[in-house]
Amino acid sequence: MTRTSPEASSLPVSDTEAHIELNEAYAAHNYHPLRVVLSSGEGAWVTDVEGRRYLDCLAGYSALNFGHGHPRLVARAQEQLGRLTLTSRAFYNDQLGPFARDLAQLTGKEMVLPMNSGAEAVETAIKVARKWGYLVKGVPENRATIVAMEGNFHGRTTTIVSFSTDAVATAHYAPYTPGFRLVPYGDAAALEAAVDETTVAVLLEPIQGEGGVIIPPEGYLQQVRTLCNSAGVLMVADEIQSGLARTGRTFACSHEEVVPDVYVLGKALGGGIYPVSAIAADGDVLEVITPGSHGSTFGGNPLAAAIGREVVAMLETGEYQECARTLGDRLAAGLGELVGNGVDAVRTRGLWAGVDISPELSTGRRVCEDLLDHGVLAKEAHGQTVRLAPPLVASEDDIDLLVRALGEVCAG
Ligand SMILES: *Cc1c(COP(=O)(O)O)cnc(C)c1O
Numbered sequence: 001m002t003r004t005s006p007e008a009s010s011l012p013v014s015d016t017e018a019h020i021e022l023n024e025a026y027a028a029h030n031y032h033p034l035r036v037v038l039s040s041g042e043g044a045w046v047t048d049v050e051g052r053r054y055l056d057c058l059a060g061y062s063a064l065n066f067g068h069g070h071p072r073l074v075a076r077a078q079e080q081l082g083r084l085t086l087t088s089r090a091f092y093n094d095q096l097g098p099f100a101r102d103l104a105q106l107t108g109k110e111m112v113l114p115m116n117s118g119a120e121a122v123e124t125a126i127k128v129a130r131k132w133g134y135l136v137k138g139v140p141e142n143r144a145t146i147v148a149m150e151g152n153f154h155g156r157t158t159t160i161v162s163f164s165t166d167a168v169a170t171a172h173y174a175p176y177t178p179g180f181r182l183v184p185y186g187d188a189a190a191l192e193a194a195v196d197e198t199t200v201a202v203l204l205e206p207i208q209g210e211g212g213v214i215i216p217p218e219g220y221l222q223q224v225r226t227l228c229n230s231a232g233v234l235m236v237a238d239e240i241q242s243g244l245a246r247t248g249r250t251f252a253c254s255h256e257e258v259v260p261d262v263y264v265l266g267k268a269l270g271g272g273i274y275p276v277s278a279i280a281a282d283g284d285v286l287e288v289i290t291p292g293s294h295g296s297t298f299g300g301n302p303l304a305a306a307i308g309r310e311v312v313a314m315l316e317t318g319e320y321q322e323c324a325r326t327l328g329d330r331l332a333a334g335l336g337e338l339v340g341n342g343v344d345a346v347r348t349r350g351l352w353a354g355v356d357i358s359p360e361l362s363t364g365r366r367v368c369e370d371l372l373d374h375g376v377l378a379k380e381a382h383g384q385t386v387r388l389a390p391p392l393v394a395s396e397d398d399i400d401l402l403v404r405a406l407g408e409v410c411a412g
Contacts, residue, residue, distance in 0.1 A: 015049040034372050034379075041068030044394040046377070055398055057371075057378045059391045061209070062241045062352075064272035066314065067391035073271040073310055080306035088297055095305035102312040106250065107263050107280035113289065114278045114300035114308075118240040118266030119155025121277035124294065125203070125236050125264050126159065128279065130179075131288040133200030137232055145198045149185040153210030154203070154238055186216040188223040195227065201234040201262075202227070206252035209241035212385035213347050213354025221256040228261070234285065240266040240277070245392055248325035248350030250315055255349070261285060269308050276308045323392045324350035327399050331388065334403030342410030344384075353388040354381060355406070367409055374405035 013021070019037040037049045044067050046056050059065065066073060080095070087093040100112045113128070115121045129146060133139040148154075148163045161169050162176035170176070181199075183190040185208060195202070206221055208214035228235040237260035242252035244265065253260055262285065266277035279286075298304070314320060328351040335346040335353055342361040347354045357367050364380025371378050371386075381387040386406075390398060 019049060034368060034377070036372055036377070043067040043069075044391045044398050052375070054372070054375050054377045055390065055394070055401060057376055057388050057390045057402055059389050060272055061267060061379075062244075062246050062389050063267040063270065065245055065268040065320065065392050066271055066311070067393035068272065070271065070393070072314065073273055073307060076310040077271075077273050077303065077307050080303050083302075085303040086298070086301045089295060089300060093300075093302040093305070095302040095309070096300045099305035099309040099312070100300075102309050102316075103265075103278060104280060106312050106315060107265075108259065109263065109280040110282045111286040112278045112280045113286060113294070114276070114304065115266075115296055116275045116277055116298050116304070117155070118264075118277050119157045119160055120296065120299070121240065121264045121266050121279050122154045122160055122203075122238060123157055125201075125238075125262050125279050127294055128262065128281070128285060128289060129201035129203075129234050129236060131293070132234060132285050133198075135288050136284070137200060139198055139200060143198045144200045145179055145181055145196070146201045146203055147181045147183060147191060147194045147199060148203045149205070149208070150182050151185050151208055151211040151214065152203075152205060153208070154205075185211070185214060186220050188220060188227065191224065192227055195231045195233060199231065199233050201236045203236045203238065205238045205242060206255075206258075207242045207247065207349060207352070209352075209387070210381055212356075212381040213349075213352055213387055215347050215349055219256070221253055221258040225258045225260075234262055235260040236262040236264060238264045240264055242352075244268040244311070245315055245320040245324050246350055246352050246389065248321055248328055250321060252349070269311055270304070271307050271311045274304055274307050276304045276311075278308070320392045321350075324352075327351045327390070327392070327394060327396065330396060330399045331390075331403065334399065335388075335406070338403075338407055338410055341407070342412065351390060351392055351394075355386045355388060357384050357386060357410070359384060361410060361412065367406075370409040371405055374408060376402055376405045 016037050038046045039049050040047045047053050103112045130144045133144040150165045154160045159177040163180035164170050181194045183194045237253050239251050263280040270276035332348040342358050344358050345356040364384050364386050367386050368378050378386050
């Protein structure tokens with residue numbers, strides 16, 4: 001394929017066009033970004049290379065729950081940057097212990113296992129569940145099964161895409177990792193039918209984020225908990241996107257007073273600064289992990305631990321959960337007005353919304369492009385759904401601006 005190099009163009013191009021050309025020429029096309037090039041951010045707002053400001057209503061897929069450049073997180077990161085950033089786990093460092101203790105306390109679990117990306121944390125949960133299945137439950141070696149949900153999103157590794165139902169995410173990556181069974185999300189009877197004596201875990205998102213902010217039927221998480229208890233199966237909740245205050249509680253499972261056996265955390269755990277992920281579980285589960293049986297060069301490094309610990313401290317006050325509830329109520333009220341006016345349905349929990357755009361009006365993608373012209377950044381989830389997840393530090397005026405912009409876009 002021939003490339004037109006940016007330098008070859010004789011026409012003057014805007015900074016935006018120049019950056020997009022560079023990206024398209026040299027960075028693999030694994031995303032289809034909106035045509036905006038961001039260069040700075042503060043709180044809920046970002047600025048592009050032309051000096052235009054936008055309200056960030058994607059918030060890094062909820063990695064930016066505390067907004068851009070939160071002073072408390074930046075200060076802690078900068079302090080740690082100048083002190084010690086990486087030791088490897090071949091030695092102890094003075095940041096991991098306090099972080100692990102505080103995160104264990106936040107989750108109500110006895111131990112944590114730190115990783116970096118969300119997908120790595122999911123992989124960790126899968127490995128722990130299988131090993132627990134063989135060593136504790138007594139599943140015959142090589143037979144362990146994990147039940148996952150149709151419409152799931154758990155990351156991009158070869159094992160994780162092996163049980164994805166998204167054709168684009170899975171095509172041409174075979175052979176796939178065996179040992180997974182899929183059932184419809186929200187269907188407790190189907191789940192019960194899929195669980196047998198080989199089952200070591202049920203893996204689910206308490207709300208499916210990438211699936212379009214899909215909230216399961218009331219009582220479903222309770223049913224999953226009860227089934228896992230009676231079948232002797234680990235309930236593994238992927239709270240990477242739903243957790244850490246987004247829904248108005250620290251964890252989305254808490255809305256049904258459900259405590260999973262394993263929490264999988266990521267995204268906002270790194271404060272929008274650094275990739276930090278972890279799983280949290282009790283000792284009877286996590287103690288199957290022994291030296292050499294799992295690891296990561298960067299997982300649990302002092303910089304990650306320092307930032308993660310500050311995030312945990314910020315969550316302990318409950319103030320961000322409160323912001324998610326009050327701003328979320330305001331967003332829900334505003335979005336409710338749009339149903340019937342270009343919007344077919346709205347699902348919200350805390351400051352998190354899935355907005356189904358009427359197919360007669362437009363597509364999710366088109367609406368996001370139009371929102372960009374109104375100074376709002378958002379991203380479609382699946383086809384017709386626009387996912388809204390502003391930083392929890394947004395103001396009431398910001399929420400009103402978002403609702404007004406979406407109303408104007410949907411009015412055509
Ligand atoms: C984003 C996400 C992941 C994957 O996290 P990465 O950091 O991108 O690897 C896994 N599960 C859920 C629910 C997510 O939203």
